[in-house]
Amino acid sequence: MNTEPKEDVKLESVSFVEEQVRKDLAEGKNGGRLQTRFPPEPNGYLHIGHAKAIAIDFGLAKKYGGECNLRLDDTNPQKEDGEYVDAIKRDIEWLGFKWAHLYHASDYFQQLWDLAVELIKQGKAYVDEQTSEEIAAQKGTPTQPGQNSPYRDRPIEENLRLFEEMNSGRVERGRMVLRAKIDMASPNMHFRDPIMYRVLNMPHDRTGSKWNAYPMYDYTHGQSDYFEGVTHSWCTLEFVSHRPLYDLFIDWLKETKGELPLDDNRPRQTEFNKLNLTHTLMSKRNLLILTQEGVVNGWDDPRMPTICGLRRRGYSPQSILNFIDKIGYTTFDALNEMALLESSVRDDLNKRAQRVSAVLNPVKLVLTNLPEDTLEVYTVQNNPENEADGTHDIEFSRELWIERDDFMEVAEKKFMRLAPGKEVRLKNSYIIRCSENPEECIVKDNDGNIVEIHAEVIPETKTGQANCNMKIKGKTIHWLSCRHCVPAEVRNYDRLWLVENPRDEIKKYSDEHDGVRGIEAMRPFLNPDSLEVNTHAYVEKWLLTCKPLDYLQFQRIGYYNVDPDSTPEHLVFNRTVGLKDNWTKKS
């Protein structure tokens, strides 16, 4: 029970990001403030990778007395939809965090526009009228320098006029862009005159029809951080090469405001490794394909790595946060094992889940030495790990459902459940015994299937009775009284992907098969048995009172969660994760 040393170790283990925060705070940078932001694009649902970002953006702000804003990065009305905003907010709150302010990148459209005009006047930006293909061709490659656009040195007045034109609605989409004049030969591709504005000619959820030209991410992000007084801007590793641009645009902004570019009053971007999980595909684009192709039943399908999917699967917020804490924040592109996530959820649910009995694959057990009208009521603990969770009642009678797996006609060597001549304990009840003669304890139908098992109760062995501590070789099995239980639908989920690293496998398959894309490249790696719907299960009557998202443990089977669509008339349970099983693995 001594967990002290472990706690100490945990406290000492601080990521390089957190180390930086401590240092900056100690040195009084940014006036000793800690201001962060979580900046999702509202173009899809949040997944567990976002949870890793949320945990550090909100978590570190909270831990060190700073604040974190939620900023919706809504610079591209083509892809974004207000539909997603509520889901994003709900998922953040469900994880247990609160934002200090809610902002939108679109709040800054006017300021961004004004700076762009200023930069044109300074000769730092120009309107390019080439096609996207031409611009791409001129950009060069990582190993070859690019070439200057023929429009690069057009007069400032013309640039100003054309930039206004870009936003007028009269310029066809794609006809013109505003580019920063930096260096077409830069070894950093992002410095080869990056595009600041493009013409979209479409209305925006929040700014209506005011804008026709919209700013790009690189031009927007750093300045948005600056406007909000962000001190620490955390993002994932793929943005490392964007950082010089992030800094440059902030420098240009500060210069026009007459501030020194090198003073403390500026946000700093730091990158950490994004979350990769075995047997999981994380990118929004691919998750969208899975929903569109009907591979899963929507974004909140319990097989999805989305926050809403994990919630419906039965993951607790704490289990997700604990997992993220364990994998840490580094600059190494890691691939984390699903087993660690599963151990995190088992660990949390062990403390949280209410213990109940469910029989998933029922076979009838008749206790032949009991009177027909036997009825006993037992009061059982809701969670032996937590007394405070209280108790509930279960009924016992002469005819019970037990798991088909808990009986073997011919017991193999290490099988410790029911079989002819064997004894087992019925959980919370009597010890029972099967006759050694199979004919006396097994009833079969004409096809040879076992339809009924007969056994006898050994007197005085019920919990609390004189003979209750009788030693037997058999294990304890769970059961339900046939007359007192209720039917239920149980959905057993398994991993969606057969391979450890679906992203790489899909890419490889695509390369080897004529570049097939989308669902066709995914199919070979999808697990056809990722969902097993069981409609012949029984559960305790007590579960008639359960509520959606209640955490349950079906004793000896696994952790289950009440589906949001479950009703007392039609109970539906989702398997979160099975119990650790040292038996089936060996057999």
Added chain:
RNA sequence: UGUGGUAUGGUGUAAUUGGCAACACAACAGAUUCUGGUCCUGUUAUUCAAGGUUCGAGUCCUUGUACCACAACCA
């Protein structure tokens, strides 16, 4: 001879900054158990390579090697 980044057991992460390589997960073995769960004990297994500096190197230096990111009018 593009630029930037990263290499520590099977996986992920530490190592008081040059001083006994450890923690978690996984695997295996055992003990306890009215859940083949939990709790508990133990076992296996680690510094990319080769040189160098040093009393001492995961950490510093040199030379290699492998892997990742960057060429959207996406974010």
